[in-house]
């Protein structure tokens with residue numbers, strides 16, 4: 071009984087270790103990174119003030135923040151990265167980022183900022199990256215760059231700048247990257263940025279460039295000028311052109327007297343050219359488009375090319391050629407004839423008509439992309455010359471069927487992308503010969519049937535994506551041959567299983583399985599039987615759920631001995647025995663059970679000594695939590711219970727206290743957890759003061775009931791078995807007395823003084839001198855005072871308990887502050903427990919002030935004692951004070967004598983009589 075009561079108290083008050091924040095969560099493992107994005111945050115102060123001071127990165131993206139108070143982040147002296155993009159900031163009034171001397175990157179993109187005060191960025195002496203894209207800035211404010219001595223990257227794209235001059239905003243010796251695209255800039259001056267290597271000026275359609283515009287930027291290597299008059303680029307000085315490595319520009323071919331080759335003249339070092347030919351009409355026989363030595367990487371966008379017999383007549387050393395959205399139609403065996411060194415060929419967004427020998431000679435090609443070309447059928451002769459091809463992309467075409475052996479020539483192929491086509495089925499020989507294939511993506515087709523043995527040759531396949539199809543069955547024979555497969559994605563299909571199935575039995579290397587969202591409109595995933603996961607002993611991560619019907623056999627997860635991460639989302643697990651299902655998962659690190667209709671969490675749902683670090687049970691209907699759950703998860707670091715309506719009653723009082731005061735386990739969004747009843751809106755606000763007393767009252771109630779029953783029983787026995795009982799009782803009494811004396815001899819102190827630190831003056835000034843001063847001829851009274859006699863290093867509770875049990879009495883010095891102090895109530899309760907357990911009423915109450923009875927209402931036990939008048943009131947009148955001390959000392963001494971003489975027959979009520987006076 072004593073132990074149980076003590077345990078109750080310890081549970082209530084143990085300051086073990088939960089913490090959490092408002093609208094933010096700490097990124098586990100990278101504890102100095104805080105994520106607060108997408109949380110509807112309006113008032114930044116209340117959110118930021120809770121975060122730990124040693125935070126180095128805060129992401130406040132996608133909220134509705136309108137203003138940042140001055141110095142809002144000043145607490146975080148070590149802050150390095152701050153993301154405030156996608157908010158509603160409109161005016162930066164200054165000093166927002168004060169004291170952030172270590173900040174490296176600041177993202178203010180996608181706000182409504184139109185005005186920035188000149189000292190907004192003051193003190194950001196380490197800032198390297200400043201992103202201000204997508205705002206309403208019409209000018210650059212103050213000496214921005216002087217304030218930022220380490221700045222390297224500035225993005226001002228998508229604003230309303232009409233000009234940009236570094237002389238107005240201060241120069242910079244460190245700025246390397248400047249993005250000014252999509253503004254209305256007409257004049258640009260970047261002469262005071264000597265370190266500039268990259269400048270993006272595209273889509274400033276009225277921009278005028280002088281020949282010497284970049285003469286001071288001797289490091290400039292990338293110049294992007296799409297939709298800017300090409301004359302500006304051509305007119306640049308020879309020095310500027312010679313240094314360029316990457317350029318992009320637009321040409322309106324039919325209006326311009328020049329061709330691409332004219333523009334590239336003098337750019338001897340350029341290695342990457344991106345040309346936009348939007349709106350241009352090229353002559354029908356445009357063999358001269360690229361009749362010059364073209365750079366290693368050439369990207370041509372939006373040219374209306376049509377049928378192209380040959381792109382160039384000059385031999386080319388270009389290795390990467392991109393012809394994107396160029397209206398290409400017929401291409402023949404001579405189109406790429408001169409591009410013998412080609413390694414990458416992109417023909418996306420055309421309508422190419424490929425001949426059987428189109429790719430003749432491209433033996434070096436490693437990557438061919440034919441996305442969005444309306445291809446319906448693939449001729450198996452196309453790929454025959456492509457002996458080196460590693461990667462083939464055929465996304466977003468209209469392929470309905472793949473011939474047998476269609477890729478058989480591609481023996482070096484490692485990656486094949488077929489997503490977004492109209493494939494309805496896969497046949498046995500479709501992927502024959504692809505022995506080296508590692509990655510195959512077949513997602514977003516209409517596949518409903520896969521023939522057995524389809525993947526037979528794919529002995530090296532690691533990654534298979536079949537998501538977004540209409541597959542209703544996968545069986546061991548369908549998946550046979552995939553010995554090395556590590557990832558399979560079956561997301562969004564129509565799979566349905568029966569309890570006897572074991573579909574993955576051959577996938578012995580599988581590490582990742584994703585099979586959520588089965589059966590839109592169908593019968594759901596069905597029964598996960600005892601053999602379902604057989605063979606998956608290497609599986610590390612699994613996602614399952616979002617399906618109408620799913621039952622899990624209790625032994626289903628037994629083969630998953632390596633599982634570390636498990637997501638079960640959007641299924642009804644109410645009737646599943648979680649304890650039985652999860653029991654085999656000894657190595658689990660992360661468990662996500664979101665939207666699983668859970669009402670409770672069983673206390674022991676993982677095996678003992680499990681290694682779970684992250685538990686998320688978001689969006690369920692959990693109302694109360696038991697402490698046992700956490701006791702059984704010794705390594706837990708994140709416990710996410712957000713979007714559950716917790717009941718704010720005494721049942722959860724422990725959780726509130728623990729969640730706020732522990733330091734090890736994060737409760738994400740703790741200050742957003744809401745109550746299910748109207749008393750307070752949030753869990754953290756709920757007043758649990760009365761709860762700990764409720765529990766002690768309950769204990770008292772139960773023990774009284776037990777005693778009553780015992781008493782009735784004894785009376786009955788007495789009545790019936792009078793003489794025998796009387797004898798027995800005497801025996802017991804003698805025993806007890808013996809033991810009591812034994813215990814009495816051990817008392818180290820006469821009284822333990824329980825008081826609030828606010829009343830220290832009275833205790834030290836009055837009580838201690840008066841009680842410890844020996845009367846003539848009497849032994850000195852020994853008092854136990856916490857600041858004096860507590861063993862340093864031992865837990866506070868341990869000390870309190872020891873003090874109460876090694877003192878004959880506990881004197882509670884009751885004042886208003888005593889009643890408010892948590893530790894004092896512990897002391898009081900422990901003393902009450904002692905009364906209950908070994909029958910010694912050790913409590914002496916000394917009231918220093920009159921406390922109205924209604925103030926005592928939550929302190930049920932205290933009230934009961936007050937009603938019994940077993941207390942002393944400290945008299946204000948000095949004349950009466952002497953009498954007070956005499957009475958108090960008598961009480962302490964009397965019972966001491968009694969104890970020592972062994973005449974313990976006098977009950978508590980009797981020896982307290984003198985107190986009543």
Ligand SMILES: *[C@@H]1O[C@H](CO)[C@@H](O)[C@H](O)[C@H]1NC(C)=O
Nearest residue numbers: 100101102122123124125733
């Ligand atoms: C941050 O400070 C707390 C103590 O205030 C400490 O426990 C924690 O380890 C620190 N975190 C980092 C990442 O330094």
Ligand SMILES: *[C@@H]1O[C@H](CO)[C@@H](O)[C@H](O)[C@H]1NC(C)=O
Nearest residue numbers: 112113114115116117119137
């Ligand atoms: C923002 O929150 C802080 C602290 O929680 C509070 O003092 C302040 O008044 C709030 N500001 C606004 C505008 O609501």
Ligand SMILES: *[C@@H]1O[C@H](CO)[C@@H](O)[C@H](O)[C@H]1NC(C)=O
Nearest residue numbers: 107129130131132151152153
């Ligand atoms: C912040 O969060 C947004 C939204 O999820 C994300 O796009 C962005 O990359 C994050 N920023 C950083 C610096 O991680």
Ligand SMILES: *[C@@H]1O[C@H](CO)[C@@H](O)[C@H](O)[C@H]1NC(C)=O
Nearest residue numbers: 252272273296297320346348
């Ligand atoms: C830039 O201009 C081109 C046309 O020249 C247009 O296609 C593109 O969308 C523009 N970019 C932006 C970001 O507005």
Ligand SMILES: *[C@@H]1O[C@H](CO)[C@@H](O)[C@H](O)[C@H]1NC(C)=O
Nearest residue numbers: 402403404425426427428430
């Ligand atoms: C290219 O194709 C044309 C017509 O299809 C054919 O006459 C010619 O022989 C082919 N050239 C080579 C080298 O195969």
Ligand SMILES: *[C@@H]1O[C@H](CO)[C@@H](O)[C@H](O)[C@H]1NC(C)=O
Nearest residue numbers: 624646647648649650651653
């Ligand atoms: C759940 O399974 C566990 C372990 O097999 C078993 O001890 C427990 O009784 C089961 N609970 C229910 C409600 O069936």
Ligand SMILES: *[C@@H]1O[C@H](CO)[C@@H](O)[C@H](O)[C@H]1NC(C)=O
Nearest residue numbers: 085726727728730731732892
């Ligand atoms: C957390 O601990 C502090 C100091 O130990 C205490 O003042 C506070 O009341 C505790 N909070 C809760 C919710 O118990």
